[in-house]
Amino acid sequence: MASKWNRRLDFGEGRVDMTHGSGGKAMAQLVDELFVAAFDNPLLAKRNDQAMFDVPAGRMVMTTDGYVVSPLFFPGGDIGSLAVHGTINDVAMAGARPLHLAASFILEEGFPLEALKRIVESMAKAARDAGVAIVTGDTKVVEKGKGDGVFITTTGVGLVPPWVVGPSGERARPGDAVIVSGTIGDHGVAILSSREGLAFETSIESDSAPLHELVARMVEVVPDIHVLRDPTRGGLSATLNEIAQQSGVGMLLDERAIPVRGEVTAACELLGIDPLHLANEGKLIAVCAARNAAKLLETMHADPRGRDAAVIGTITEDPHRFVQIDTVFGGKRILDWLVGEALPRIC
Amino acid sequence: MCLALPARVVALHADGTATVSIGGLKKVVSLALVDGVAEGDFVVVHTGFALSKLDPAEAEKTLALLRSAGATTEQLP
Amino acid sequence: MKYIEEFRDGAVARQLADQIGREALATRSYRLMEFCGGHTHSLWRYGIVQMLPSPVEMIHGPGCPVCVIPIGRLEQAIALARRPGVTLCTFGDMVRVPARDRKSLLTAKSEGADIRMVYGSSDALRFAQEHLSREVVFFAIGFETTTPATAVVVKQAAESGLRNFSVFCNHVLTPSAIDAILGSPDAREGRIQVDGFVGPGHVSTIIGTAPYERFARDHRKPVVVSGFEPLDLMQSILMLVRQLNEGRHEVENEYTRAVVRDGNARAIALVEDVFELRPSFEWRGLGTLPDSALRLREKYSAWDAEKKWDIPYERVPDHKACACGEILRGLKKPSDCKVFGTACTPESPVGSCMVSPEGSCAAYYAYGRLLEKRSKPTNVEG
Numbered sequence: 001m002a003s004k005w006n007r008r009l010d011f012g013e014g015r016v017d018m019t020h021g022s023g024g025k026a027m028a029q030l031v032d033e034l035f036v037a038a039f040d041n042p043l044l045a046k047r048n049d050q051a052m053f054d055v056p057a058g059r060m061v062m063t064t065d066g067y068v069v070s071p072l073f074f075p076g077g078d079i080g081s082l083a084v085h086g087t088i089n090d091v092a093m094a095g096a097r098p099l100h101l102a103a104s105f106i107l108e109e110g111f112p113l114e115a116l117k118r119i120v121e122s123m124a125k126a127a128r129d130a131g132v133a134i135v136t137g138d139t140k141v142v143e144k145g146k147g148d149g150v151f152i153t154t155t156g157v158g159l160v161p162p163w164v165v166g167p168s169g170e171r172a173r174p175g176d177a178v179i180v181s182g183t184i185g186d187h188g189v190a191i192l193s194s195r196e197g198l199a200f201e202t203s204i205e206s207d208s209a210p211l212h213e214l215v216a217r218m219v220e221v222v223p224d225i226h227v228l229r230d231p232t233r234g235g236l237s238a239t240l241n242e243i244a245q246q247s248g249v250g251m252l253l254d255e256r257a258i259p260v261r262g263e264v265t266a267a268c269e270l271l272g273i274d275p276l277h278l279a280n281e282g283k284l285i286a287v288c289a290a291r292n293a294a295k296l297l298e299t300m301h302a303d304p305r306g307r308d309a310a311v312i313g314t315i316t317e318d319p320h321r322f323v324q325i326d327t328v329f330g331g332k333r334i335l336d337w338l339v340g341e342a343l344p345r346i347c
Numbered sequence: 348m349c350l351a352l353p354a355r356v357v358a359l360h361a362d363g364t365a366t367v368s369i370g371g372l373k374k375v376v377s378l379a380l381v382d383g384v385a386e387g388d389f390v391v392v393h394t395g396f397a398l399s400k401l402d403p404a405e406a407e408k409t410l411a412l413l414r415s416a417g418a419t420t421e422q423l424p
Numbered sequence: 425m426k427y428i429e430e431f432r433d434g435a436v437a438r439q440l441a442d443q444i445g446r447e448a449l450a451t452r453s454y455r456l457m458e459f460c461g462g463h464t465h466s467l468w469r470y471g472i473v474q475m476l477p478s479p480v481e482m483i484h485g486p487g488c489p490v491c492v493i494p495i496g497r498l499e500q501a502i503a504l505a506r507r508p509g510v511t512l513c514t515f516g517d518m519v520r521v522p523a524r525d526r527k528s529l530l531t532a533k534s535e536g537a538d539i540r541m542v543y544g545s546s547d548a549l550r551f552a553q554e555h556l557s558r559e560v561v562f563f564a565i566g567f568e569t570t571t572p573a574t575a576v577v578v579k580q581a582a583e584s585g586l587r588n589f590s591v592f593c594n595h596v597l598t599p600s601a602i603d604a605i606l607g608s609p610d611a612r613e614g615r616i617q618v619d620g621f622v623g624p625g626h627v628s629t630i631i632g633t634a635p636y637e638r639f640a641r642d643h644r645k646p647v648v649v650s651g652f653e654p655l656d657l658m659q660s661i662l663m664l665v666r667q668l669n670e671g672r673h674e675v676e677n678e679y680t681r682a683v684v685r686d687g688n689a690r691a692i693a694l695v696e697d698v699f700e701l702r703p704s705f706e707w708r709g710l711g712t713l714p715d716s717a718l719r720l721r722e723k724y725s726a727w728d729a730e731k732k733w734d735i736p737y738e739r740v741p742d743h744k745a746c747a748c749g750e751i752l753r754g755l756k757k758p759s760d761c762k763v764f765g766t767a768c769t770p771e772s773p774v775g776s777c778m779v780s781p782e783g784s785c786a787a788y789y790a791y792g793r794l795l796e797k798r799s800k801p802t803n804v805e806g
Binding site: 350355370393410 | 430436442572573626630652662683688
Binding site for chain 3: 262265266269271272327328329331332333334336
């Protein structure tokens with residue numbers, strides 16, 4: 001059967017140009033040959049401007065995120081897989097099962113189609129592996145110089161199982177346990193290692209991963225987890241401080257209990273950055289009643305995404321809402337949120 | 348000026364640089380400020396330069412002194 | 425990480441703290457100045473300050489090269505960065521320091537100035553080699569630890585005839601800062617009292633321990649050159665307490681694994697070749713000091729940004745409410761500053777001490793704010 005397009009898109013040498021965003025034939029071909037082909041599902045195949053599907057009664061969650069990561073490709077992932085994992089995770093942090101994703105692309109004129117294809121195929125694989133489909137999307141092109149190659153916005157919807165009480169940031173209570181699902185700082189270091197000018201070699205890869213299956217196991221065993229959140233930008237310190245503020249509580253963490261890989265520690269020492277300020281893209285924080293901590297941890301350990309889960313601290317009564325850490329030395333220090341980016345320093 | 352770390356020299360290069368390892372992480376640093384550096388030596392690294400060699404014997408002496416907190420200190424030159 | 429983790433052993437730390445507690449006499453005070461910002465940072469980050477017995481008081485000194493750069497010099501750097509065709513390469517530490525009107529290198533960047541963050545001087549040189557159409561200026565800061573690295577790249581640029589590279593030199597000298605503290609009116613008239621110094625560790629890998637001998641001799645103050653790990657600091661504090669108890673005032677070296685008395689001859693020679701003393705240089709907090717800072721020698725003037733471009737220096741006073749100057753001299757603690765934690769925070773810093781990662785205020789804010797410390801008599805007025 002003859003292809004409906006006169007010429008196949010040149011994914012070798014071709015580049016995005018303004019026609020790809022203009023709504024005409026060129027754009028239709030790009031959508032068809034790249035996006036629909038890669039994301040490959042019945043809803044998307046209908047090629048409507050929207051996807052229509054049945055939804056059972058109950059609580060739905062919706063979330064959206066923009067992905068502007070630079071560099072676009074980094075050890076352990078790329079902007080595409082990150083966009084899928086990040087949005088699935090935001091849905092999962094409500095205790096919900098992800099249903100569908102939408103993805104919109106803003107492409108910069110001149111961006112190589114070869115790189116775009118790699119990104120889209122990576123997204124497709126991430127979505128397939130997670131069992132969630134990208135059912136609708138959009139593409140726009142901006143002039144050269146007005147975008148950083150590609151920006152992706154993903155929106156996700158999901159459903160909260162009826163027995164799940166509903167984790168929420170203001171539900172942490174004094175005495176609760178604070179649990180982290182695995183090692184901290186991996187994504188941040190992977191990104192830094194691929195930035196210009198920092199030039200260090202490491203085997204550390206981004207931990208970018210979908211957490212919905214881990215969460216599904218967790219809420220089955222403990223339906224009333226008080227808070228679930230993934231510590232992305234700003235790292236553990238931002239997430240824990242947010243929760244402390246929302247819940248009006250303090251926290252006391254045990255420095256020794258926080259899992260950090262040796263090379264991440266070394267990279268952070270070298271750059272003068274605190275691993276607790278670095279982004280994580282495949283980890284979560286859970287706050288639960290102390291009596292549930294042991295069985296929650298056991299369940300997490302049984303999941304590939306929760307092998308290194310650990311209790312790292314307790315929620316405390318604190319009108320100042322400080323997140324404090326018991327240092328190796330027995331002294332305490334305050335873990336504050338980072339101001340701006342984590343910049344390497346020489347001092 | 349403070350942020351300098353001990354690193355182990357893993358490989359020497361012809362252009363006066365060396366690959367060093369800190370906790371498994373590798374970095375290329377300049378040896379322009381030190382001489383007599385061999386593979387396996389430890390150097391103190393700051394902003395991409397090795398500032399001095401680290402003396403393992405002295406490191407062990409210091410550690411021993413620290414661990415025997417309560418012993419009298421000797422006056423070191 | 426070898427030679428790092430062993431020096432962070434918590435159990436040994438507690439033993440050392442106990443020992444300091446046993447040896448520090450209750451009948452006198454031990455006012456110890458840790459010169460180096462890295463030491464300040466370590467003291468707070470590891471909670472060492474809380475482990476010390478009350479006779480021992482740590483006073484934070486001016487050894488933060490970011491903090492002591494006066495606003496006027498930062499304004500010059502911003503002016504250079506704003507020039508068309510210029511790329512300013514800077515260490516991350518300087519990027520958020522406020523200049524006039526709370527502007528900074530970061531805000532200049534957002535307004536279109538080409539400012540790049542580098543990890544070291546070599547990165548700036550490489551950038552110049554790879555972008556021959558740009559005029560690349562390296563904003564060089566630092567005490568003696570960092571100066572040799574700048575010397576190396578200036579020589580490399582000169583030897584290869586690389587014309588699009590230059591250095592805006594703000595390297596400063598440690599002994600001059602110590603002189604300024606000990607010789608100041610505040611010190612002579614007893615408003616600051618420092619009993620001993622924790623000497624900078626990495627500066628000393630370059631200059632050795634010999635330069636401190638005249639302070640010990642002439643001012644009769646003990647100096648212990650210290651490593652940066654928490655156990656190094658505690659051992660150094662113990663050594664200072666002992667010297668004071670025994671009435672000694674000598675230079676001792678705790679950081680023997682990296683520092684020798686004569687320093688690094690090769691690095692010293694390189695610095696001597698490339699730089700000369702400026703007759704005077706303004707320091708934030710310490711005033712204008714003679715023979716306290718470096719500039720490129722005449723033979724390297726083609727690589728000197730101040731010779732290449734006319735960027736006049738204008739003295740800009742610190743913000744009225746900012747107590748950085750007094751904090752750098754050891755006269756005030758961060759908590760004594762009227763705007764500490766209120767108008768001046770890391771998000772909206774008024775002075776450099778709050779934004780520099782090695783600044784006293786930043787360290788205190790990050791790690792010590794609201795942690796109760798037994799109150800000590802400080803000899804500070806108002």
